[in-house]
Amino acid sequence: MTALDRIAHAGRWRRLPLAEKALLALGLLALALILPPWPGAVLVLAAAALAALAGARVPPGAWLGAFAAPAAFIATGALALVVTWGEDGLALVAEPLVAVRPALRALAATAALLLLALTTPAPVLVKALRLPPELADLALALYRFLFGLLDTLRAMQAAQQARLGGAGSIRSAGLLAAALLPRALERAxxxxxxxxxxxxxxxxxxxxxxxxxxxxxxxxxxxLLAAVAGGAAWLQ
Amino acid sequence: MAAVILEARGLAYAYPGGVAALSGLDLAVKRGQRLAILGPTGAGKTTLLLHLNGTLKPSAGSVLLDGDACAYSRSAVRAWRRRVGLVLQEPDDQLFAATVFEDVSFGPLNLGLAPAEARARVERTLADLHIAALAERPPHLLSFGQKKRVALAGAVAMEPDVLLLDEPTAGLDHHGARHLLAVLDRLAAAGTTLVFTTHDVDLAYGWADEVALFDGGRVGSQGKPETVLADARSLARAHLRMPLVLALGLAARAAGVLGADDSLPHSHDDALALFERGVSKLNRVV
Structure with missing residues (x-):
């Protein structure tokens, strides 16, 4: 989460108006859902990745790192649809493309939303949602508070480990949580x-x-959106 | 002699649990001065600032602004805080917004300024504090020194008559501290009264117009730094030491290097010049 936040704040598109970034990202999302998975979703995925890497200059490693977790989740889901367990043991289903199509769509939609997340700090998005002031204030306060709390947590973990504690024991984790709560309250x-x-x-x-x-x-x-849609129609 | 702008009379306060923090504390802050409240860590200096700012209500005594005691109603405290600003020691306790610009705009908007006026004031404050380049940065990605300056900007943008600063140089390196003090110098030159707490005797001696020695929940002595900080017994009671530059000056005076009417050194440069004077005098004798 802190990595995404840093990239969104430091990126080349940070100062661009939200309307422009939202049009691009949500437009690509809509195309990912509307166009046929092949070649539409693949083109959307390529366009979203290109916009993030070449346009917004998101470091490739950071983009891959952010994309890897949802991609792995989607791939696991697709795998479950592609293979079946029958009398002959593990086998491929008759129509593996049934699973590949939604997986491609999901990957393209993920890349489109990731483009927005990696170029727009969370508070800007919260404000754009035009939530009731109380909810928006609460969300912003939590956002701000979270980073302070993470710093405290890291410092406490380092202090535990410096005294040869921590390292995944349930007791250390419990002590950490117990110590973190009063500090959070005091900080608030x-x-x-x-x-x-x-x-x-x-x-x-x-x-x-x-x-x-x-x-x-x-x-x-x-x-660009029209070119992606046109390209998908031409390739098909 | 400048008039008193902020005053504490017989302040008493105990923390929940009954531990006394203030016991009959008197303090007078003159308009336009730089007052250092000196005391060891944990002596209750922050508690005193929270009283001077109207955040805490004393169990006895009163706090007065231009002779009027704080009434502690919601509107009275609000009016009080318009004139008495506060900068906490830990900048993360003050910064909450998504960007520096937004954070600094919080106070001016709460003063009721129109957005255009508030925007102009934020821009002016950021420029004055030399942090205009940080305007679009999120506070949680700033260095500690930068956060300190942003927290200060948040209070300065409200243009208070009195600015209370809790350990303003704590946690800063030499460069950061010098930068912050230069900003405070400009505020003082513009007429803002500055009250700051510190346990750094060298800072208090070199920079403040007056010091108040905090000892046992009350101000033991208040006056010119070279007077208050020359009293070794008072300093020992407050668990503090004499500033090195002052100690050197007093030693030079005792040795006859400095005349009885000569002013004592206040900065490192003054102390060095005095030291060189002493060395050349010694050479002449030898």
Missing amino acids: RRLEIGLAARLHTGTLDTLAAEPAPSPRRLAAIAI
């Missing part, structure tokens, strides 16, 4: 004092610097 209390000092009234209103979408870039995205 201090955050409350810090916010109160700046006249906190119950809502976390701030000024965001959201740039306006560029008509030229929006047109380029629309052309």
Whole structure:
């Protein structure tokens, strides 16, 4: 999670308007669901990967790392559909493409959503959802709080290991959790004092610097989506 | 003599469990001054700042701003905090927003400023504190020193009359501390009254206009740094030592290198110059 967050904050597309990134990612997602898996989903997967790697300059290792877990999950699901256990033991089903098609669709849809996740910090997405202020504030506070808590957790783990503890024992994990809770509460209390000092009234209103979408870039995205759809139709 | 802007009279406070933190504490902060509250770690300095900011209510005594005691109603505390800002020791206790710009805008918006005015104030503050380049960065990816400056910016953007700072240089390296002090110098020059807690006697001696020695839940002595910090017995009671530069100055005065009316050294450069003076005098004698 911290790796995704770092990439989203440091990426080349960080400052691009959300509308542009959302149009590209959700447009590719829609194409992944609408177009035939071959060649549509494959083209969508290639376009999403290319946009992330070449456009947003997401490091290839980071992209693969983020893609690997859902891809493995999808592959495992597909494998279960492709093989069957019968009287002759393990065998391939008569129509293995039945499993491959949804797997391709799922991989393409994952790559499309990953493009959004790797180029847009989570708070920007939360704000765009236009949740009720209380929920949005809670989500943002949790997001911010989580990183502090992770730092604390790492420090406590390091302290345990420095004294030859930790290393996966249930007792160490229990001690860690027990120590983390009061620290989290204490930290939340201090955050409350810090916010109160700046006249906190119950809502976390701030000024965001959201740039306006560029008509030229929006047109380029629309052309790319049309090219993917056209390419899929031509190849088919 | 400058008028007193913020004052504590007979403050008493005990932590839950009955441990006394403040017991009859008196303190006077003059308008425009830089006051250091000196005391050992765990002495209750942060608790005092939380009283001066209206966060904690004393069990006895009162806190006064321009002679008016804090009433502790919701609106009174709000009005109080508009004029008395607070920067906590740990910057993560203050930073919550997704980017530095958003975080610094929080206070100005709560003051009721229009978005355009708040935006202008945030931009001005970030430029003044030399952190405009961090505006779009998320606070959790900043270094500790950067976080400290952003936390300070969040309070400075509200343009308080008095700024309370809890251990402002704690955790900073020499460069970071110098940078932060330069920012505070500019704030002081602009007329902001600064009150900061520290256990760093050298910082208090070299930088503050006045120091208050915190000892046993009360201010043992308050006055010019060269007076208060020259009292070895008071310092020992507060578990502190004499600043090195001051000790050198007093030794030079005792040895006749420094005249009785000459001013004592306040910085490392002053101390070095004095040392060289002493060495050349010794050479002449030899």
